[in-house]
Amino acid sequence: MFIVIDGIDGSGKWTQLKRVTEQLQSLWKTVLILDFPRYWEKSAFMVEKYLNGEYGKEVNPKQASIFYAIDRFQAYVDVQSDFKNYDYIISNRYVSANTIHQAGKISDKNERKEFIEWLEDLEYNIFWIPKPDKTIFLNVSPQMSQKLVLKKEEREYLKWWKKMDLHEEDVDHLKNAHASAMEVVESHSDWVKIDCEEAGEMRNIEDITEMIMEEII
Ligand SMILES: Nc1ncnc2c1ncn2[C@@H]1O[C@H](COP(=O)(O)OP(=O)(O)OP(=O)(O)O)[C@@H](O)[C@H]1O
Ligand SMILES: [Mg+2]
Incomplete structure (x- = not known):
């Protein structure tokens, strides 16, 4: 079974991926774990430059x-050759991350839908990577997302003076990404939505894991 865990920034993806993996084990x-983007790999060279703002803010969603x-x-x-040797493959972010973050940049609803069709054709047909069986979307509000990101330590792929990356520093981006994901x-x-907040507070990490396990076991 190929599972993706995704959500907007700081939504608990890695926290949950680790816990779900432990419980499955x-x-x-x-369990085989995948983690995207693969910072420091040559194939993520342009992703790193993009997130550090080296191409400016005008990079379009398709680029x-x-x-x-x-x-x-x-x-x-x-x-690829390892895939069949595992009961579960769990990926931290996947095609869904482009669906969330890049589609969110498009304001017109029809254009957004057309973009998502283009994206899925690119990834699954042109690049022929496998489709996940389930994408678990960790649903947190944009406001909560910002709080959780600030809690996190500085990340290695960012220049030392940047606490938040190109996407995270922009609250409008988080709001648009969240709205796009809901569609x-x-x-x-x-796609399965897991509501991670209750009355403006995060649910317990343990309870969220249990909700995910119910979807995948
Ligand atoms: N249910 C929760 N309640 C409170 N804090 C949480 C919860 N889940 C995660 N956190 C905290 O929120 C922060 C972000 O969690 P995590 O790194 O797992 O998110 P992420 O989605 O992988 O983030 P990023 O988008 O930056 O990669 C961490 O400090 C983590 O300990
Ligand atoms: Mg993470």
């Missing part, structure tokens, strides 16, 4: 999506 399931798609293609080539959850039957 305790049930004697074998940016191609940078990320190339990294996923290379990752698949690298692990995709509605239109894609393989």
